[in-house]
Amino acid sequence: MNSTRRRGAIAFFLTLGVCLVATAVVLQFGWIIVNGKRFPVLLVLGIVLFILMIAGMIINTIFLVREIRRNERQDSFLNSVTHELKTPIASIQLSLETLQQRPMSEDQRQGFYGMMMEDNARLLATVEQILRAGDASHRKSARHRLPVDLRALTLECLNDIARRHQLRPEAVRMEDRAQGAAVIVAGDVEDLRSALMNVLENAVKYSPVGVRIIAELDLARDGRVSLKINDSGVGIPAAMLKRVFHRFYRVTGRDSVNVKGTGLGLFIVRSVMRQHGGDATAQSFGPGKGTTISLWLPSTGQHGEKA
Template structure:
């Protein structure tokens, strides 16, 4: 109902803008015809007409953008409400069962395991929302440390395997070529959040089976790239940039069946940019998987030496 109402609002603003532009054209033509013998008045009319048209177009664009932004925010609120309510309802159900019925030790342990997983899901959602609000503010001034990316990514893979109850071969990290140490200067907590979000996305959007490959490599001598490739539902080319917007979720039936807040990739891109890098997406097409590439600047030798000296001190 809300979607139809907003689509009607968008159509209304576009129609109103077209009518106003038509009215402005009519008035300007009339002005020029009436004052065709007075060059100064004709020129003045054309200038005023141009300003009026620009104002109407900008106003229409602004209104349509605001309507779409409000639509994304409402979708986000609905998604967050679901992500918060579902694990709480699940934990409440299991707690009531434990309270009312006598259960053997094996059943109790199974209930505890499920409730712990629900609490992890709840905590992840809360942390994601808080992190989005934190990164939405101006760049934080924090002391950055030297981070070795390979063990950080390996640790995030272990967490994701445990969180989603996956076998060890579901997410694999390729060996780093040349056995070099890929170090960046950054905030460990933020980079960990970015990698975990990428892995969670790869798992979440692989409903037919999780087969994720991760690779780390040096590109253009001064950059390190983390590529995470899945074999999931894929993306059309017109969504490669949009999926990194706040609250945005790609359209399509397959996408709508998968729950989420629309904040994961927004966080990834903002964390990457705050570290001097970027995040991009690519896909061969629908149902052919997706690759997300996180690019970060390598710490140069001078920076590494200074960071080590600071740590030692």
């Protein structure tokens, strides 16, 4: 219902803007025709005022539509966060009530403890993601710049994601194209780990048929480090590739998978990359054809052979 109202509001403001522009054109040209021939100065003044008025109307309409869409993304974020927080809390509450009211064996109790630990981890991950997004939107550079072995960090994150989701060894692998060189970047290791894990979590979540993740590590000719995360998931429509990095933005129309989220993951990824002097881009050949998230970071120049 809310999305329908917002679409109606966008259509209304666009229509209103077009009508106002058309009215201004008619009135202004009429004024110019009537007065322009007798008073050349008024003709010039009328043209200038006409251009300013049309530009103001167009800018005003654009800002109105952007504000409506921004509010829509924020409402979607609030709904998603409410679900992400409420679901594990309700599950923990139910487990606690069951433990309190029913006699059960030690194995059964341990099973409930395990479920509560998983729900608590999910709750904590959601809170940490929101906090990181808030921090990322305010910081312009990395807090701590220390040498980070990106190869080792990538392998650590790949192993972590495989363990979390119980993936087969062949489902997650790295292709090292750096020819044995040490790949060192300067940055905050925890921020970089968070960015990598966000990309990998998305790759798993949006691969409902089967997970296949390939991380390609390379050294670009311009001195940057390139890390590309390829998945075989549902893909992203071409029109949405740039917008997926916006805060609160979530890709719509992917009927093959129903994934809850906050719309903050890739926003955090790009923010972290830019704080480290790099960038993040997305590529996909369309729905059902997987996605490639490319991470670029400046190297420290320490590309000697690995020990």
